[in-house]
Amino acid sequence: xxxxxxxxxxxxxxxxxxxxxxxxxxxxxxxxxxxxxxxxxxxxxxxxxxxxxxxxxxxxxxxxxxxxxxxxxxxxxxxxxxxxxxxxxxxxxxxxxxxxxxxxx
Numbered sequence: 001x002x003x004x005x006x007x008x009x010x011x012x013x014x015x016x017x018x019x020x021x022x023x024x025x026x027x028x029x030x031x032x033x034x035x036x037x038x039x040x041x042x043x044x045x046x047x048x049x050x051x052x053x054x055x056x057x058x059x060x061x062x063x064x065x066x067x068x069x070x071x072x073x074x075x076x077x078x079x080x081x082x083x084x085x086x087x088x089x090x091x092x093x094x095x096x097x098x099x100x101x102x103x104x105x
Contacts, residue, residue, distance in 0.1 A: 024094065029047050032045055032053070033086065034046075035075045035076060035078030036078060038075075041060060042058065042071035042074070043055070043075055044056075052076065057072070
């Protein structure tokens with residue numbers, strides 16, 4: 001299964017991948033993703049870790065609790081989708097460095 005695998009090279013690649021993952025984790029706090037709903041009358045801002053940082057609700061919704069709840073959920077979900085796409089893309093970039101290894105000998 002690991003026939004021609006250069007273990008030293010594999011360890012270096014794995015170490016590099018771990019460093020990239022840590023850097024991604026640190027950097028993700030500084031990323032900002034904004035989800036919107038209702039044409040932008042509600043917006044939710046999240047960092048790359050998925051923490052809700054800010055929530056803005058246009059004053060035109062004042063008193064309309066049902067609409068506020070629906071639009072907040074939509075904005076938060078929109079931001080979460082953007083965070084998930086960011087994480088997926090970043091993970092693919094980190095793992096792509098391992099693609100040169102052939103595990104079947």
